[in-house]
Amino acid sequence: MPAPAFPSAxxxxxxxxxxxxxxxxxxxxxxxxxxxxxHRHTDQRVVAVASRRRERAEAFARDHGVDRAFDxxxxxxxxxxxxxxxVATPHTRxxxxxxxxxxxxxxxxxxxxxxTTVADADRxxxxxxxxxxxxxxxxxxRYLPHSTVIARLLADGAIGDVRLATADVAxxxxxxxxxxxxxxxxxxxxxxxxxVYAFWFTQFVTGHPVERSATGxxxxxxxDLDAAVVTRTAEGVLATAVTSLLATxxxxxxxAGSDGSLRTLDHLVFxxxxxxxxxxxxxxxxxxxxxxxxxxxAYQAAALASFVDRGLxxxxxxGMADSRSILATIEAARASLTVVDGRPSAAR
Numbered sequence: 001m002p003a004p005a006f007p008s009a010x011x012x013x014x015x016x017x018x019x020x021x022x023x024x025x026x027x028x029x030x031x032x033x034x035x036x037x038x039h040r041h042t043d044q045r046v047v048a049v050a051s052r053r054r055e056r057a058e059a060f061a062r063d064h065g066v067d068r069a070f071d072x073x074x075x076x077x078x079x080x081x082x083x084x085x086x087v088a089t090p091h092t093r094x095x096x097x098x099x100x101x102x103x104x105x106x107x108x109x110x111x112x113x114x115x116t117t118v119a120d121a122d123r124x125x126x127x128x129x130x131x132x133x134x135x136x137x138x139x140x141x142r143y144l145p146h147s148t149v150i151a152r153l154l155a156d157g158a159i160g161d162v163r164l165a166t167a168d169v170a171x172x173x174x175x176x177x178x179x180x181x182x183x184x185x186x187x188x189x190x191x192x193x194x195x196v197y198a199f200w201f202t203q204f205v206t207g208h209p210v211e212r213s214a215t216g217x218x219x220x221x222x223x224d225l226d227a228a229v230v231t232r233t234a235e236g237v238l239a240t241a242v243t244s245l246l247a248t249x250x251x252x253x254x255x256a257g258s259d260g261s262l263r264t265l266d267h268l269v270f271x272x273x274x275x276x277x278x279x280x281x282x283x284x285x286x287x288x289x290x291x292x293x294x295x296x297x298a299y300q301a302a303a304l305a306s307f308v309d310r311g312l313x314x315x316x317x318x319g320m321a322d323s324r325s326i327l328a329t330i331e332a333a334r335a336s337l338t339v340v341d342g343r344p345s346a347a348r
Contacts, residue, residue, distance in 0.1 A: 003283040007152040009145035012306040023048040023082035026089035027060035033294040035064040041298040050076040077104035091187030095120040107134040114323040125320040142318040143299040160259030167201040170244035189224035195243035202239035214333035271296040
């Protein structure tokens with residue numbers, strides 16, 4: 001009996017599609033990786049960068065081949081040379097920086113999480129709709145080829161009716177050291193930063209949950225340390241998602257259906273291979289042509305450019321309603337966490 005077959009990934013082309021001129025707010029590590037991936041793999045071009053410290057913006061521009069540096073995000077967003085703004089500031093700055101870009105009439109790609117609360121996500125969505133621009137969360141994993149193939153397999157019923165999903169995304173952090181992961185003023189903690197990926201995966205394969213329950217721990221200052229979340233959809237599909245800053249997990253996502261299962265063989269956040277098992281046997285999907293690691297950030301930019309070219313004002317793959325639902329899960333989880341004494345720095 002032949003092994004299960006895979007549909008084509010057929011993602012938006014990295015090259016040859018519409019070219020947009022990008023401005024970046026927040027010249028940190030992720031913005032540098034994003035800019036380098038765009039310039040290396042796509043026709044998209046980052047032409048401007050803004051930081052409250054001009055010297056930081058100028059250094060980023062030199063290091064990543066960007067033409068202009070600004071010390072004012074509003075001025076950069078207003079530039080006629082910028083078509084779309086990528087917001088890569090800390091979580092608590094996503095709302096004001098996204099609204100700045102939208103007010104200037106620019107499309108906006110906001111680093112995950114879209115916002116820190118459901119209410120703030122609604123403000124971004126409402127502002128973008130009123131301005132007639134595209135707002136999109138930079139949930140880059142959704143735009144990778146393996147996610148496209150998984151979505152098509154599930155839509156085609158390759159594993160029957162989805163019944164259960166699991167995801168674990170955990171990275172040990174030294175929370176005794178200064179930095180955004182341990183800073184409550186910057187939205188520090190597991191849920192908003194890395195938990196987003198676990199909650200996205202289970203929602204991606206099961207649909208939006210209508211019930212959520214959680215357990216986990218948080219410091220007294222509000223920096224959450226770990227959480228395990230169980231969700232259920234209106235159709236009764238269960239999922240578990242786990243995240244932590246106290247240990248590092250393999251980052252595996254699984255989907256079980258009435259006629260088979262799927263399992264990522266690599267960390268679900270990054271470009272990955274996966275295994276499909278049905279009554280016809282087991283087969284592995286892998287594409288060595290896909291850029292590895294954070295080079296895969298290029299796919300979300302190419303997708304956004306294609307959406308703009310088509311006149312879309314919401315991502316058909318991961319829209320504002322999807323971002324809002326993930327934040328609802330995070331809010332429910334946060335409300336269930338137990339305050340712990342001390343400040344553990346990492347798994348012992």
